[in-house]
Amino acid sequence: MSITLNSITGKNISIYKSKKTIPVFIAGNGAIGGTLIRQINHLNNALFQVKIVGVCNSKKVIWNSDPVLYHEKLKYSDEETNWENITNKLARYPEGLIFIDATGSEIVARQYLKLLTQGIHITTPSKRANTFEQSYFEELKAFQKPGRAQYRYETAVGAGLPVISTINNLIESGDSITKITGVVSGTMTYIFNQLQQGITFSEIIKAAKKEGYSEPDPRDDLSGEDVARKFLIMARTCGYKFERDQIKVESLVPKELIDYQVNGFLDHLSFYDDHWKNRNSQALLNNKRLRYTGEFTPDGIEIGIKEVPAGSPLGGLRKTDNLIQIYSERYADSPIVIQGPGAGKEVTAAGVLSDIIEIGRGI
Template identity: 60%
Template sequence: MTLTLKKSSIDSHQELSVKRKHINLFIAGTGAVGGTLTQLVSQLDHSLYELNIIGVCNSKFTQWNPDVDQLLNENRLTEGTPTDWDTIPDKLINNSKGNLVFVDATGSEIVARQYQNLLDHGVHIATPSKRANSFGQDYFDGLIKANNSGRAQYRYETAVGAGLPVISTLKTLLNSGDEITKITGVASGTMTYLFTQLQNGVPFSEAVKKAKEGGYSEPDPRDDLSGEDVARKFLILARTSGYKFERDQIRVDTLVPEKLISLSAEEFLDQLPEYDGHWKSRNAQAMVNNQKLRYIGTFTPEGINVGIEEVKGDSPLGGLKGTDNLIQIYTKRYNSSPIIVQGPGAGREVTAAGVLGDIIDIAEVILD
């Protein structure tokens, strides 16, 4: 028996199979993460979604409908209209048709302050920035309320652990009715990198410079060394777990010498070698005791603590290498043996890929 399909039916099926849904992107920040994300988007050949970059900006310039190939070839944004955060949000809102995702890869407080307005007006957000989620508890609650209301989707998986599924794991546990009782571990790939370099005989100041050049650290490495980066991450973890915390409730040990706090980033890096002897001695003392230095955060409902600890060299935390993170999640159900999420916690590629994953996640919600 021969089955014959009409040509019109075949053509219709093919048309449906290749028709992709459009997602528009505005990428704020064209540096390590934003630039890498732009490249990933340009290379993406997704079977269901077509991503279009309708605008990009850095702290100086903004381009609407940019030439992406030219942007990638030049590897930086050197021209355009002056970046003005008094006008960009309105233009985004006016251009939103329910399929616009705003990506904040800046780490800027000014940019993070735009989130509530954008979400309230239907502009979706995907961000690796920790700024917005570590403002006051009320601001965080407003962002989550906007997401839960269905007005717009808000994704911040990469704000903690780069591309690691930490936030999504917490949400899955909570959605199943579990209760988070403790989170502890290394949540800074930068810190793992620095202490691993130190163990390998690299001077501390040189390790810091290499972390910045490799895109592992924040633009100003003091955001990592001060403990502020880890403090923000654990604040986000605690709030995502359903607890109320403010930043001033967190105890943080800083690695930034007091004399270097008020300097410019360049001056800070220039003078940091003066403290290499201190770190060489501290690392040597730990190794004599078969211990390794790790920068560890711990959250319980009673509080959040962040600082340097010595851990056994043969322990899971002691065995961390490169830019690895290791987060242990204890819950009412997982109370004796925690859930462990481990892997690279810093780097432009894994972070940008994680942001791209959040964008696709948003697309699946709003278009399917």
């Protein structure tokens, strides 16, 4: 890096300083993981260089490979994914290694405590670890204290939106969160906006999966599980104790399709196109819009579909936008409102990359 300064004499002074290298291991090379690798390859940061030391998927792992060729290298790798071997190898890396979980896997999420205990930092868009039992969440949160390996999960709730950081800032300043409401699923906003355009429900879901707007299994979104997990994470981050079975959730998944494999589920979804066409049409006749909303208070969490006025902030959401309203003791009458894209591989990967840089600053 070269920095040129003008001195009081008018002369130029050049100061040369090498970039700091941040080593990362990426679990998952799907929509988000693959996009993150591409963004890292094109990163031009004045202070940091991010170096990918390894990549794995559910079957294979590669180490210190050409990041541009990772996909082909991973495909033909002879080393199978074994989490005991991977975590042991990562523990031998110098201090400053960051582990990125872009898998959504329960198996991977259960590795977090071992990694953090060994001084390995973690950032993840996955909601799994934070929605296990309350005690596991509390153990992970303990690693957000100064001097310990950092654990960041900003992108688990709002993709690239500053939801978790806003909650943390309020709490650290002595405020207390009293209610959070709104739409936290960009996938659901996308689905209902596409329905308004006359596109069939089944085609919308297939497109959402292809574009990376939905979870790998779209039923994680349609069941309300994705939204339930996000509200659970926010509630726990606010300092409240909740378990998943305490949340009331309205599911969009037909009971007849619950047990199908993903492809079978998508193949049979067209049988329900008329149902969603009629439900959407009724809302439009009433000058309303269908929105999948959630509400958290200390008394509980409720998730489900609501008809909202077309001219309201929620009714006006476009594309994959989220809109989160945070009420607190200081913001009791007029909440903090966070709005913007809440889904998509580009914004989510960019949010993870931002977390990587922030961890790098603190190392």
